Amino acid sequence: MIPNLLRIEKHIDSPTEKFKVMKESQNQVAVDQIFKTKPHISVRNLNVYLTKNHILKNVSLDIPDKAITCIIGPSGCGKTTLLKTFNRLLQNSVDVKIEGEVLVDGVNIHGKDVEVENIRKKMGLLSQRPCPLPMSIFDNVAYGPRIHGTRNKRKLYEIVKNQLEAVGLWEEVKERLKAPAIRLSIGQQQRLCLARGLAVSPEIILGDEATSALDPIATTKIEQLFLSLKKEYSIVLVTHTLRQARRIADYVAFMYMGELIEFGSATEIFTNPKHQLTRDYIGGSFS
Amino acid sequence: MEEKIFKALMMAATMIIVVSLFMIIVAVVKRGLPAMSWDMVSKIPGGGFYIGKEGGLLNAIIGSLYIVIGSITLGLSFSLPIVLYINLYLPEKSRLAQFTRLSFDVLFGIPSIVYGAFGFTLMVYLGLRSSLFAGILTVTFLIVPILIRSIDEVVRRVPKEMMDAALSLGATRSEIIKPILRQVAPGIITAIILSVGRGIGDAASVLFTAGYTDSIPTSLSQPVATLPLAIFFQLSSPIVEVQDRAYAAALILTFIVLVLSLAGRYYSRKFSKNKI
Numbered sequence: 001m002i003p004n005l006l007r008i009e010k011h012i013d014s015p016t017e018k019f020k021v022m023k024e025s026q027n028q029v030a031v032d033q034i035f036k037t038k039p040h041i042s043v044r045n046l047n048v049y050l051t052k053n054h055i056l057k058n059v060s061l062d063i064p065d066k067a068i069t070c071i072i073g074p075s076g077c078g079k080t081t082l083l084k085t086f087n088r089l090l091q092n093s094v095d096v097k098i099e100g101e102v103l104v105d106g107v108n109i110h111g112k113d114v115e116v117e118n119i120r121k122k123m124g125l126l127s128q129r130p131c132p133l134p135m136s137i138f139d140n141v142a143y144g145p146r147i148h149g150t151r152n153k154r155k156l157y158e159i160v161k162n163q164l165e166a167v168g169l170w171e172e173v174k175e176r177l178k179a180p181a182i183r184l185s186i187g188q189q190q191r192l193c194l195a196r197g198l199a200v201s202p203e204i205i206l207g208d209e210a211t212s213a214l215d216p217i218a219t220t221k222i223e224q225l226f227l228s229l230k231k232e233y234s235i236v237l238v239t240h241t242l243r244q245a246r247r248i249a250d251y252v253a254f255m256y257m258g259e260l261i262e263f264g265s266a267t268e269i270f271t272n273p274k275h276q277l278t279r280d281y282i283g284g285s286f287s
Numbered sequence: 288m289e290e291k292i293f294k295a296l297m298m299a300a301t302m303i304i305v306v307s308l309f310m311i312i313v314a315v316v317k318r319g320l321p322a323m324s325w326d327m328v329s330k331i332p333g334g335g336f337y338i339g340k341e342g343g344l345l346n347a348i349i350g351s352l353y354i355v356i357g358s359i360t361l362g363l364s365f366s367l368p369i370v371l372y373i374n375l376y377l378p379e380k381s382r383l384a385q386f387t388r389l390s391f392d393v394l395f396g397i398p399s400i401v402y403g404a405f406g407f408t409l410m411v412y413l414g415l416r417s418s419l420f421a422g423i424l425t426v427t428f429l430i431v432p433i434l435i436r437s438i439d440e441v442v443r444r445v446p447k448e449m450m451d452a453a454l455s456l457g458a459t460r461s462e463i464i465k466p467i468l469r470q471v472a473p474g475i476i477t478a479i480i481l482s483v484g485r486g487i488g489d490a491a492s493v494l495f496t497a498g499y500t501d502s503i504p505t506s507l508s509q510p511v512a513t514l515p516l517a518i519f520f521q522l523s524s525p526i527v528e529v530q531d532r533a534y535a536a537a538l539i540l541t542f543i544v545l546v547l548s549l550a551g552r553y554y555s556r557k558f559s560k561n562k563i
């Protein structure tokens with residue numbers, strides 16, 4: 001695997017060469033994906049075991065740069081686990097074994113010299129359940145910039161205002177920025193967490209059902225936000241609503257029971273899925 | 288029917304406890320209040336204080352406050368790092384963490400006289416005289432198990448998602464301490480209230496270590512009077528007036544604990560508004 005990867009890196013300009021290399025590796029799902037740019041996250045033969053249970057099985061996947069990739073699949077198939085592997089959050093919990101590689105900008109995030117904080121800063125992870133920090137609305141958004149060294153009051157205010165505006169929360173909270181974040185409704189908390197994640201200016205946004213608690217209007221707003229953000233960010237979204245994936249996804253990954261069944265462009269997956277399981281899932285035979 | 292019986296039983300239990308506690312307070316107030324005077328809380332003992340004449344308990348009041356403030360400060364500056372270490376830096380099922388918790392549970396139950404004896408031994412070993420410092424040290428040993436175990440309980444209940452949220456923003460493990468402390472601040476205050484209660488009222492731990500004196504200490508190496516010992520000594524006097532002053536001292540002690548508890552609850556409420 002590793003020599004192959006090196007070759008991919010080296011011959012990145014030559015699509016045919018890349019195609020050949022990818023063909024060689026068995027677990028390469030996205031064989032016919034030739035990205036305009038380098039993949040932002042490359043997953044190679046990833047196996048994850050949680051408390052001895054095999055959760056992710058030999059997942060290989062390239063997350064394209066500056067595009068929206070939606071991960072779909074039935075509940076419990078390992079979507080959250082995959083996202084948490086990307087920013088190394090799994091390591092915090094009990095008994096995890098991770099095999100294989102996750103490369104971000106070509107660097108293995110499980111490598112020895114990698115600083116985990118830098119990886120996490122690169123990726124804004126929005127967890128499935130919104131979780132505000134025990135502080136005010138303002139401080140929640142300012143928390144990230146503060147720990148990364150922004151002290152200037154005016155600048156912090158600027159950041160907080162911009163990010164809250166971006167997620168459509170500013171008008172609702174501008175009068176009570178000092179109020180505890182916990183008093184917000186769940187939908188507001190979800191947007192607050194998104195603003196908080198954006199405030200550290202990540203390169204990649206990992207959203208675990210980032211719109212699950214939002215009404216259709218707020219959802220549309222957030223989807224619009226994601227569509228505008230993809231000019232600068234690589235976005236990975238876990239979603240349970242296929243319609244949402246249809247609306248915003250450039251690429252779709254379908255997972256089932258810890259395996260990556262199919263990965264391809266959204267058009268491909270939705271109009272001409274190759275795998276029977278994908279067809280069934282898209283067709284609504286199971287959910 | 289069953290419902291009613293249980294309700295009656297619960298009521299009875301509550302009443303028995305409340306009434307007996309109330310009776311203790313009444314007894315203390317009844318005997319202590321007549322002996323109370325402004326002098327009691329504003330003067331140190333005069334020459335004839337111990338035969339019922341002039342002077343007050345200021346030495347013991349200040350002494351007790353010194354001891355309790357000193358030991359809470361010292362105790363917290365050990366307990367917080369210990370709790371944060373076993374919760375953040377040790378793996379979840381770490382032997383060391385389990386062992387630490389178990390030992391503090393055991394220490395929790397040891398009678399305070401044993402701490403007093405231990406403090407005394409330590410004092411002799413270090414060549415110290417009975418002093419404010421030795422008193423603070425011993426009371427610190429006494430309250431550290433309470434501080435650690437009660438803070439540990441609240442830190443353990445900090446939602447993992449909250450820590451993950453902070454970590455996802457690129458926080459280091461030491462940077463997530465701040466939000467964790469904010470989350471557990473009310474719990475820390477409860478721990479402090481419990482420790483104040485145990486530390487300020489305990490006579491046995493200060494008996495050999497803090498000593499007793501009629502003056503207010505001006506340095507850590509001087510002996511210091513405390514309210515529980517003031518109560519103890521005066522209760523054992525044959526003179527009724529002196530005995531009444533023991534109740535007055537008990538009243539003052541109760542009052543201090545009450546005020547500190549109320550202050551604690553006020554701050555606890557203030558801090559818990561951000562709690563998630």
Ligand SMILES: Nc1ncnc2c1ncn2[C@@H]1O[C@H](COP(=O)(O)OP(=O)(O)OP(=O)(O)O)[C@@H](O)[C@H]1O
Nearest residue numbers: 050051053055074075076077078079080081082128
């Ligand atoms: N700590 C753990 N120990 C053992 N198994 C776990 C642990 N955490 C998660 N799992 C299992 O891993 C599998 C994948 O979980 P994951 O949370 O990634 O699913 P998901 O695809 O995000 O599901 P959902 O759509 O419901 O959020 C599940 O079967 C779950 O039971």
Ligand SMILES: [Mg+2]
Nearest residue numbers: 079080128208
């Ligand atoms: Mg999930």
